[in-house]
Amino acid sequence: MSLPCKEFQALVIGSSAGGVYALSAVLSTLPADFSLPILIVQHMHPHSKSQLASILQKKAQLSIREAEEKERIQPGVVYLAPPNYHLLVELDRHLALSIDERVNYSRPAIDLLFESAVDAYRDKLIGLILTGANSDGAAGLRRIKQAGGYALVQDPQSAEADAMPLAACSATSVDKVLPLHEIGPHLLQLVNHYPRCLNARRSELKHSS
Amino acid sequence: MDDPHNENIELQLLLQAIHLKYGYDFRDYAKASIKRRVLHRLKSSQLPNISALQHSILNDVRCFEQLLLDLSINVTEMFRDPSFYQALRETVIPLLREFPFLKIWHAGCATGEEVYSMAILLKEEGLYSRAQLYATDMNEVVLKQAKDGIFPISRLKQYTENYQKSGGREAFSDYYSAHYEHAVMDKSLKENILFSDHNLATDGVFGEMHLIMCRNVLIYFNRELQNRALGLFADSLCEGGVLCLGSKESIRFSDYSRQFEDIAREEKIYLKKPACYS
Ligand SMILES: C[S@@+](CC[C@H](N)C(=O)[O-])C[C@H]1O[C@@H](n2cnc3c(N)ncnc32)[C@H](O)[C@@H]1O
Numbered sequence A: 001m002s003l004p005c006k007e008f009q010a011l012v013i014g015s016s017a018g019g020v021y022a023l024s025a026v027l028s029t030l031p032a033d034f035s036l037p038i039l040i041v042q043h044m045h046p047h048s049k050s051q052l053a054s055i056l057q058k059k060a061q062l063s064i065r066e067a068e069e070k071e072r073i074q075p076g077v078v079y080l081a082p083p084n085y086h087l088l089v090e091l092d093r094h095l096a097l098s099i100d101e102r103v104n105y106s107r108p109a110i111d112l113l114f115e116s117a118v119d120a121y122r123d124k125l126i127g128l129i130l131t132g133a134n135s136d137g138a139a140g141l142r143r144i145k146q147a148g149g150y151a152l153v154q155d156p157q158s159a160e161a162d163a164m165p166l167a168a169c170s171a172t173s174v175d176k177v178l179p180l181h182e183i184g185p186h187l188l189q190l191v192n193h194y195p196r197c198l199n200a201r202r203s204e205l206k207h208s209s
Numbered sequence B: 001m002d003d004p005h006n007e008n009i010e011l012q013l014l015l016q017a018i019h020l021k022y023g024y025d026f027r028d029y030a031k032a033s034i035k036r037r038v039l040h041r042l043k044s045s046q047l048p049n050i051s052a053l054q055h056s057i058l059n060d061v062r063c064f065e066q067l068l069l070d071l072s073i074n075v076t077e078m079f080r081d082p083s084f085y086q087a088l089r090e091t092v093i094p095l096l097r098e099f100p101f102l103k104i105w106h107a108g109c110a111t112g113e114e115v116y117s118m119a120i121l122l123k124e125e126g127l128y129s130r131a132q133l134y135a136t137d138m139n140e141v142v143l144k145q146a147k148d149g150i151f152p153i154s155r156l157k158q159y160t161e162n163y164q165k166s167g168g169r170e171a172f173s174d175y176y177s178a179h180y181e182h183a184v185m186d187k188s189l190k191e192n193i194l195f196s197d198h199n200l201a202t203d204g205v206f207g208e209m210h211l212i213m214c215r216n217v218l219i220y221f222n223r224e225l226q227n228r229a230l231g232l233f234a235d236s237l238c239e240g241g242v243l244c245l246g247s248k249e250s251i252r253f254s255d256y257s258r259q260f261e262d263i264a265r266e267e268k269i270y271l272k273k274p275a276c277y278s
Helices: A019-027 A052-057 A110-124 A138-146 A163-171 A180-208 B004-022 B031-045 B050-059 B061-071 B082-096 B113-124 B140-148 B153-165 B223-236
Strands: A010-015 A038-042 A063-066 A077-080 A086-089 A095-098 A125-129 A150-154 A176-178 B102-107 B131-137 B150-152 B176-179 B182-185 B193-197 B209-214 B237-245 B260-264 B269-272
Touching (some): A010 A019, A019 A038, A038 A086, A052 A063, A086 B031, A095 B031, A125 A163, A138 A150, A150 A163, B004 B031, B082 B269, B113 B131, B131 B140, B150 B153
Parallel strands (some): A063 A077, A125 A150, A150 A176, B102 B131, B102 B209
Antiparallel strands (some): B150 B182, B176 B182, B237 B269
């Protein structure tokens, strides 16, 4: 399948059981100059003190931090939903936190992040569902696809818990299902494809005129 | 699906209609959360779009009241964030002891769990008798519940745990009596609490305060409205007064940050500096 010729502007990731390992595996393959902001909901115990950022930072070249409310989203930064808060994206591409009631028994909920990110980024959004033992994120991924974005799911067989990837796959027609270690490289391809296909188009135009 | 851009226009118009007709001002709230709630209401009322909802709230006050409930997020707990209450005991109570009487304002008190927590803490520290507490919210439905001081018994396990983690050493069950499904908070806790309706978006200062708690309210506001509310707090606090925000909220980006200093940075507790230092 050919890659879409599009300038993606954000990546949203949802993960649950087994997610810390999976997130680390994906993030560690992305270079420091990766141009998209990355927004992540990893399900966590609501009263856990969040050490996720420092755990993930160990192997990652990108800068990883816990999201702060009304923070302006910047390219190349990884934002994590804090424990016990929903993470949302405002239309003007700022982050918002909320303590609205749980959705899919979860706060933070993946669906809320994905759905609000679709509003802000429309078809310029990549959604990724990793390992997990519930179905949060499936509805959100469907919204991403409906808006013309790109949907990526971890291969259920390579996932520590397959329920979440399976639910995502049955909720929508996913663009790509990949084993964990191929996800990072594929994301890079997706993002690097745009300048190349743009150049190709330009030279086509030149030749035809 | 309809043009998503139209949806956002319709949402703005709905909020404007609410303001014009009923005076509640949601125009400067963070939109992502509001939009989700409005869409949720659409779905359960089986209305085709936000404009249709606008029409029905304008013409049917019950429909508006329903939406108003949907739009307010009243999730709360007693001794929520135990480490915050611990900091309150350790760093704020000693400061409050210096004042001969205390005025304490809970802005956005929801169903009251927070103000009852404060009442318990003040009793244990021997400060309750000299304190006047004001518990305010814009939502009269939750305010009524707060005044009643009756909470679902199912929540009490969590509250007790929070209380103990926050450094409480009494028997928590002494503060309420259980009636079937409900826990009725001890009457003496509300002797010095005044419950009243106050909207941070439209109302003004109503007294000089020594301590203001406004937790998990500002996250729902945009920067302008946060600024307005923080202005009210700055104007209400006496010198040496204390402001407490929710654990993900901050005065850092507001016009008023220079009037305050951190006294418990992690817990978002701020001291109002004397005027000549700010
Ligand atoms: C999430 S609750 C927080 C309750 C409590 N302070 C806590 O932290 O547990 C937010 C409350 O703020 C109230 N609120 C929202 N906008 C308000 C406004 N403009 N003025 C006053 N109260 C407001 C809501 O009605 C709701 O009860």
